[in-house]
Amino acid sequence: MRRRVLLLSAYQSDSHAWWVRWLQQAFPAIDWRLLTLPGRHFKWRIRGNPLSWLDQIESACEDIDQVVATSMVDLATLRGLCPPLGQIPTVYYFHENQFAYPIGPGQRHTIEPRIVQLYGALAADYLLFNSDWNRRSFLDGVDGLLGRMPDAVPAGVAARLGRHAAVLPVPIAERAWPVAEHRDPRLIVWNHRWEYDKAPEVFARALDRLGERGYDFRLALLGPRAPKIPAVLQALEERWSARIVANGCLARADYDAILHRAGIAVSTAIHEFQGLGMLEAASAGAAPLVPDALVYPEQYPPAYRYPAGDVDALAARLGQWLGDPPPAPDVSAWSEVALRPSWARPLGGDGG
Structure with a gap:
C-alpha cells in the first residue's frame, strides 16, 4: 500500500514550489496530498493559513501516514482546530526562519511570525532546516526571545528543539551541463530578487568602482523584480546599458544558458538561508563571489568569500577575477542525486 503524505505549503513562492515539485517527482511511490497557498500577503498568510484551510484540513488528513509542513504553516493552531492532525507524525521544514529575517525600510519587527514558528516547532515531531545557518539562527533566536520573556519562562526550550x-x-536541479566552450570570463551575473534583503545597492556601488578604474565587464541582470523598476536597477540600466547582455526574468533554457556562459556570479545578500541561485550558478561553472556570512561559509571556501557589505573588498575581488576567474567550486553535495537518499529517510526509509 502506498505511503500517504500530506504536504502543507502555506507560502508557495518560487523556491518552495520547486521543492514541492521535486518531492513529488523524486518520490513517486508516495501518494502525495497537497494543500498550498500562494506566496503573497505575508503577514496574513503566516497567521491566517489555518483559516484558509479550515474547511479542507479535516478531510485532507484522513488516512494520512505523515505530514510535511513548511515553517510558514501555523502548525500549532492547525492541530488545535483539527485534533486528528495532532496524531499524525509531522515534519516541520524550515526554508527560512523569522528570527534571522532582516527588516526592510519602513518595517518593524513583530513577535507574531516568530511565535508562529516557535509554536509550530514545538508542535512538530521532527524539525528539518535547509542549512546549518538556518538551524543555528532559529535556535539562537528562540533563546533570545525567551530571554526577553518577563516571567514564567520554561527552561531549555531551544535545547529541547535542537534534539530533534x-x-x-x-536540492539544486540536475542538468547535463556541457563543457563551456564559450564562457565569457568578463560576464558578471546577478540572479537575485531586486529587493532590500539582497542589498543590490552594494552590487551597484562595486560596479561603479570597477567603472571608475577602467575595468571591462559585461552584465546579466536577472532575478525577480517588482512591476515598478527599483531605483537601483534603473540606475544600473542607465549607466551600463551598453554592457548589459541580459536583463529580466528569462525562460529557463535562456537563464541556464546565461549561467553556463558567465564567468562570475555575485551575491551581496543580507539574508540567505540556502542560496539556490548561487548554487545553480556554481553548478553551471560560474565562480561564486559571496559575503563571508549567513549560509555561505557552509558552501564555499574562503577564496570565494569577501567581507559582508564591504563595497571596496567586493570591487577589488571582482577586479582580480575579471578575465580570469577561478574554477567554480564543487557543489555536487547539493545535487538531487546526493540529497535524495537523505530525503528518503524522514519520508519513511525509501521514500515510499
Missing part, C-alpha cells in the same frame, strides 16, 4: 532538529537542504 537536522539539516537537509533543498
Whole structure:
C-alpha cells in the first residue's frame, strides 16, 4: 500500500514550489496530498493559513501516514482546530526562519511570525532546516526571545528543539551541463530578487568602482523584480546599458544558458538561508563571489568569500577575477542525486 503524505505549503513562492515539485517527482511511490497557498500577503498568510484551510484540513488528513509542513504553516493552531492532525507524525521544514529575517525600510519587527514558528516547532515531531545557518539562527533566536520573556519562562526550550532538529537542504536541479566552450570570463551575473534583503545597492556601488578604474565587464541582470523598476536597477540600466547582455526574468533554457556562459556570479545578500541561485550558478561553472556570512561559509571556501557589505573588498575581488576567474567550486553535495537518499529517510526509509 502506498505511503500517504500530506504536504502543507502555506507560502508557495518560487523556491518552495520547486521543492514541492521535486518531492513529488523524486518520490513517486508516495501518494502525495497537497494543500498550498500562494506566496503573497505575508503577514496574513503566516497567521491566517489555518483559516484558509479550515474547511479542507479535516478531510485532507484522513488516512494520512505523515505530514510535511513548511515553517510558514501555523502548525500549532492547525492541530488545535483539527485534533486528528495532532496524531499524525509531522515534519516541520524550515526554508527560512523569522528570527534571522532582516527588516526592510519602513518595517518593524513583530513577535507574531516568530511565535508562529516557535509554536509550530514545538508542535512538530521532527524539525528539518535547509542549512546549518538556518538551524543555528532559529535556535539562537528562540533563546533570545525567551530571554526577553518577563516571567514564567520554561527552561531549555531551544535545547529541547535542537534534539530533534537536522539539516537537509533543498536540492539544486540536475542538468547535463556541457563543457563551456564559450564562457565569457568578463560576464558578471546577478540572479537575485531586486529587493532590500539582497542589498543590490552594494552590487551597484562595486560596479561603479570597477567603472571608475577602467575595468571591462559585461552584465546579466536577472532575478525577480517588482512591476515598478527599483531605483537601483534603473540606475544600473542607465549607466551600463551598453554592457548589459541580459536583463529580466528569462525562460529557463535562456537563464541556464546565461549561467553556463558567465564567468562570475555575485551575491551581496543580507539574508540567505540556502542560496539556490548561487548554487545553480556554481553548478553551471560560474565562480561564486559571496559575503563571508549567513549560509555561505557552509558552501564555499574562503577564496570565494569577501567581507559582508564591504563595497571596496567586493570591487577589488571582482577586479582580480575579471578575465580570469577561478574554477567554480564543487557543489555536487547539493545535487538531487546526493540529497535524495537523505530525503528518503524522514519520508519513511525509501521514500515510499
